[in-house]
Amino acid sequence: MLDVSPLPKVTRPLLRDEAYDRIRQAIIDGSLAPGTPLRDADLAEELGLSRAPVRQALLRLAGEGLVESKPQSYTRVAAIAGDEVRDAVQLVRALHEFAIRQALPRLGTEQVAAMRTANERFATAVGSGDVAAAIAADDELHDVPVRACGNRAVAATLERYTPLLRRLEYARFSSLPAHRSIRRHTELVDAIEAGDAETAAAVTSTIWSDLEASLETAETLETP
Missing domain, CATH: 1.20.120.530 (GntR ligand-binding domain-like)
Known part of the structure; x- marks a missing residue:
């Protein structure tokens, strides 16, 4: 009987995690300064990804307080102080x-x-x-x-x-x-x-x- 795992091995990081890691690091080290607009299309192009994982990353970063967003208005790097x-x-x-x-x-x-x-x-x-x-x-x-x-x-x-x-x-x-x-x-x-x-x-x-x-x-x- 073959020993087959029901869960395949992950061979590379999830794209949304990679987008999150890279955007987060750029915010933390100041490459993306406070107040910088964050447009998912532009970020996706820079990262060589589709827009979906970038959007997911921005939502996660907003939940952590590193990104601030107002629907139909702006998404930007949050202020350092607050x-x-x-x-x-x-x-x-x-x-x-x-x-x-x-x-x-x-x-x-x-x-x-x-x-x-x-x-x-x-x-x-x-x-x-x-x-x-x-x-x-x-x-x-x-x-x-x-x-x-x-x-x-x-x-x-x-x-x-x-x-x-x-x-x-x-x-x-x-x-x-x-x-x-x-x-x-x-x-x-x-x-x-x-x-x-x-x-x-x-x-x-x-x-x-x-x-x-x-x-x-x-x-x-x-x-x-």
């Missing part, structure tokens, strides 16, 4: 604080070493001006306690709302405050290694409060 972004950074800060408190008893030598290594990569990336690598290293560092806390709802919520903050991070990690983040990371890992939950939570709060402060700067720049 109530939804402020809500997101406050929620993300609270969840990371919660994750640190829950995870700390489970963070041992291996996890501490992983966080220090991630911070070293972060420092190298900041020094060389590689913002994408800095963000990847920053994610790796903060993901350690998120994974260790074992709360899937926390991880899923962070995955949902963190993309809204990416443009702030791109701006922050390409500027002088990024060097302050290196020090904050070191303070965080030192507190974790010492088993000091209160200091670790306080440093985590400060890290995300610093990002919220950059939101206020963005709001000032975007206000006509």
